[in-house]
Amino acid sequence: MSNADDGNDGQAAERVVIRDRRKIDPNAKGSAAAAAKDKEPTGGGAHRAPGQDDDDLAAIGLGAELEALRTELDERTRDLQRVTAEYANYRKRVDRDRGAAAEQTIGSVLTGLLPVLDDLDRAREHGDLVGPFATVAEALTAALGKYGLVAFGEKGDPFDPTRHEAVAHQMSADVTEPTCIEVMRRGYLLGDRLLRAALVAVADPA
Template identity: 65%
Template sequence: MTSRDDDQPTERVVIRDKRRIDPTGGKVKSEADSKDEPVEAPEKSERDTDKEHKPSHAAPDEAVEGEIVEEAETTTEPTEPEAPSKDASPLGAELEALRSELEERTNDLQRVTAEYANYRKRVDRDRGLAAEQTTGTVLGALLPVLDDLDRAREHGDLVGPFAAVSEQLVAALGKFGLTAFGEKGDPFDPTRHEAVAHQTSAEVTEPTCVQVMRRGYLLGDRLLRPALVAVADPE
């Protein structure tokens, strides 16, 4: 069974205290008191004027809140603090000094590296020239021996074991870059031949070596000794 209290609806009594705030700074008066005493209307401010022009469907509290937020956004914009100057800070000055020192040391290293590379090239070139000069000196001293071998070959005396020794000597000297030149019938080259006799001949069309008294030798591309020849000019 249900009780009697549950069947009947419960009545809720709400007492509202309707009071108005006196805009002039007076005491709070109830709605009944405000009917008896006339209240002077306060002067409208610019904000109240703006509220009257706002649409009626917008709540007054929301409008005021929106105005307050907008005013706060326009008036209280945070400003970013200025970054300290790098040049003025001790760390920036020290960093700039280290950077300058590093650049100076890098330039010094590049200069020393270039000087060392040039020094190596110069030393290698001088070493090659010194070796070539030494080899030329030794081979120049052996040229008279080669001349005697050439005369013995022309007379037919270079035979037997002596001929084998002569060929081995020429092959060994050739390994050092020694090359013989100067044969009968070669065109006359004043840079490589030394003419000791001149004659005319109808058999040649240009100056030609018709006789070789002594062969010349080259050491690589360098002339070690010119050849002695007799030259025939065309008639």
């Protein structure tokens, strides 16, 4: 029994000793932590400049979004202004065309009534335009005048080749310029538009 104890004591006495001769840098742990911190991704993938925090990055993102919205608003405003201008031009063109068509239609109707007015003028010259017939004639003339019909051509008017059609000429010492000395048929205007020229006899200065 004592031998066994001696054997166990001998084994217990033998110890394995491991010595690490590497040198430990006390700053290595801090450098590794700093390197790991630098490798950490920032939120949203935004590049963080020195001295910027999360609030600065958020403000930059909002500014870019606001600028994009302003650009889009400017484009929509220009589109709206262009459409508004096109519509205004369209309305003006339609109104102008409608007015021209209405004037042409009225002119055609009035031109068809001019022979009736010529008959009324001849009846007036011969003294036949009296009584109820005269009243009807005046009412007709007033109604046509509301549409812009204006008669012209009176004895003594200066001769205007753009409005008068000369069917006779003579010399006269009583005039200083070409003058209408007789009106065979009166002319008519519709506003500024000439419906029919007046037929006149013209006296030229001697």
